[in-house]
Amino acid sequence: MNQEKIVELQKQNNMYAKCLLLLEWVIGIISSITFFILIFVTSYIDMSMIVRVVLIITSIIIFIIGMVFALRIERIVGFYKCSKCGYKYVPTNKQMLLSMHIGRTRYMKCPKCNKKSWNKKVIK
Numbered sequence: 001m002n003q004e005k006i007v008e009l010q011k012q013n014n015m016y017a018k019c020l021l022l023l024e025w026v027i028g029i030i031s032s033i034t035f036f037i038l039i040f041v042t043s044y045i046d047m048s049m050i051v052r053v054v055l056i057i058t059s060i061i062i063f064i065i066g067m068v069f070a071l072r073i074e075r076i077v078g079f080y081k082c083s084k085c086g087y088k089y090v091p092t093n094k095q096m097l098l099s100m101h102i103g104r105t106r107y108m109k110c111p112k113c114n115k116k117s118w119n120k121k122v123i124k
């Protein structure tokens with residue numbers, strides 16, 4: 001495979017990664033809005049108790065499914081870069097679920113240097 005073909009494939013890969021990360025935001029926003037709308041509806045509109053319970057359970061299921069898909073996309077697309085040693089890695093599901101985060105920057109333990117720090121998402 002020649003160099004131009006490799007560069008072209010890397011560009012395509014980066015484009016797909018950016019699309020997937022955008023999809024993560026869309027899934028997260030839609031599932032969150034759906035959750036809040038259904039909770040709002042069950043709180044303020046008069047309905048029977050069984051309908052209220054079904055709507056609350058539905059909203060929780062939609063929210064959980066959305067968050068699972070969003071987290072999965074965030075985990076497998078690109079890498080996290082350790083701010084201490086620069087090592088790039090893919091975190092475990094447990095790390096993704098339990099780590100504090102601000103957007104896509106997560107406070108996690110680096111598998112190489114074993115230090116905890118705020119690690120940023122990188123695509124390349």
Ligand SMILES: [Zn+2]
Nearest residue numbers: 082085110113
């Ligand atoms: Zn490190």
